[in-house]
Amino acid sequence: QSALTQPASVSGSPGQSITISCTGSSSDVGYYTYVSWYQQHPDKAPKLILYEVSNRPSGVSNRFSGSKSGDTASLTISGLQAEDEADYYCNSYTSSRTWVFGGGTKLTVL
Amino acid sequence: EMQLVESGGGVVQPGGSLRLSCAASASGLNFDDYSMHWVRQAPGKGLEWVSLITWDGGRAYYADSVKGRFTISRDNSKNSLYLQMHSLRADDSALYYCAKETGSGSHIDYWGQGTLVTVSS
Numbered sequence: 001q002s003a004l005t006q007p008a009s010v011s012g013s014p015g016q017s018i019t020i021s022c023t024g025s026s027s028d029v030g031y032y033t034y035v036s037w038y039q040q041h042p043d044k045a046p047k048l049i050l051y052e053v054s055n056r057p058s059g060v061s062n063r064f065s066g067s068k069s070g071d072t073a074s075l076t077i078s079g080l081q082a083e084d085e086a087d088y089y090c091n092s093y094t095s096s097r098t099w100v101f102g103g104g105t106k107l108t109v110l
Numbered sequence: 111e112m113q114l115v116e117s118g119g120g121v122v123q124p125g126g127s128l129r130l131s132c133a134a135s136a137s138g139l140n141f142d143d144y145s146m147h148w149v150r151q152a153p154g155k156g157l158e159w160v161s162l163i164t165w166d167g168g169r170a171y172y173a174d175s176v177k178g179r180f181t182i183s184r185d186n187s188k189n190s191l192y193l194q195m196h197s198l199r200a201d202d203s204a205l206y207y208c209a210k211e212t213g214s215g216s217h218i219d220y221w222g223q224g225t226l227v228t229v230s231s
Contacts, residue, residue, distance in 0.1 A: 001174050003156070036217035038157070045207060045224065046157065051217040089157050091217070098171050099147070104156035 004029065004090055004102035011108040017078040020105045022090030023071055028100055030071035034093035037066060037075045040104075041086045049088075050075065077107070085109045112136040112220045114208045119225030126198050130225055132191040132208030142166070142186035145211040147218055148193050150204035150227075158204070161193065162211070176202075198229045 005023040012018040022029065022037075029035055035053045038046035048057050053073060054066040063078045073092070077084055090102040118130040130148070134141045148160040161182040162171045170182050181194040191208055205224040212219050 003158075034216045040157075045221040047221075048217065048219050051212075051219075057219070087156075091157075091159070093216070096171075098173065099159040099162065101149075101157040101159055 001094070001096070001098060001100055004092060004100055006088075006090060006102035006105045008103070009106045009108065011110055012077075012080045013110045014080050014082065016080050017076060018080060018107065020075045020077075020088055020090075020107070022073040022075070022092075022102045024073075024092055024100070025071055027095040028092040029068065029073050029090075031095060032093045033068070035066070035068060035073045036091045037064075037073075038089045038091065039084075039086045040089065046089065080109050082109050112139050112141075112210050114210065114220060114222035116206060116208045116222045116225035119206065119227045121228045121230060122198055123231050124199060124229055126229070127194070127196045128198065128227060130193040130195070130206055130208075130227070132193075132222060134189045134191065134208075134210070136189075141189040143213060145215065146182075146184060146191045147209040147211060148182060148191075149207045149209055149218070149221075150202075151207070151224070152201070152204040155204075160206070163191070195227070198227075200229050203227060203229045 037050040040046045050066040053068045088105045113135045163182045179197045183192045207224045208222040209218040210220040
């Protein structure tokens with residue numbers, strides 16, 4: 001049950017696009033489409049922003065998009081805004097019928 | 111929408127026990143339709159999945175880090191979720207979130223605000 005691998009930090013300027021990767025294995029990200037992404041602002045509970053790799057819940061901006069290739073899922077945020085500055089976590093179902101999160105990525109909007 | 115309110119956190123000595131509770135209230139949703147999770151976050155650290163229980167309480171799954179020490183349970187008549195924690199260690203110190211899984215079972219969609227557990231002598 002090793003955590004999925006995410007970059008510790010990414011940064012971008014307002015209006016730019018950034019991509020956060022989430023690398024797992026053939027037992028989790030590589031096998032299932034049950035990959036989700038969460039945004040967490042300081043001292044707040046996580047908020048769902050993508051589910052099943054690329055689906056957005058109602059109310060989430062279409063600036064957030066997701067994809068998956070092999071054992072790696074990716075979150076792309078386009079048209080960066082100051083309010084996007086937060087921690088981002090990926091999550092995947094696993095073949096052990098458990099769930100695993102990524103280590104988290106801190107997004108800084110310059 | 112479902113509101114989740116955790117309680118039961120506090121300071122406990124290493125080796126001690128604690129029971130967390132999560133009260134669910136929902137408009138248009140039935141608590142007993144959904145699997146429920148516990149997820150924790152140590153101070154300044156990332157999210158760690160802890161445990162899952164199916165809608166009927168029939169199956170439970172645990173992270174290796176808590177297996178054999180933690181027990182998840184639910185009482186659907188009370189719209190409540192629980193986490194019994196034994197043999198607590200310093201690295202169990204965290205904010206513990208109660209979270210609801212979607213009906214499709216593909217992801218967590220609602221989170222509580224968490225209850226803080228501190229294991230310290």
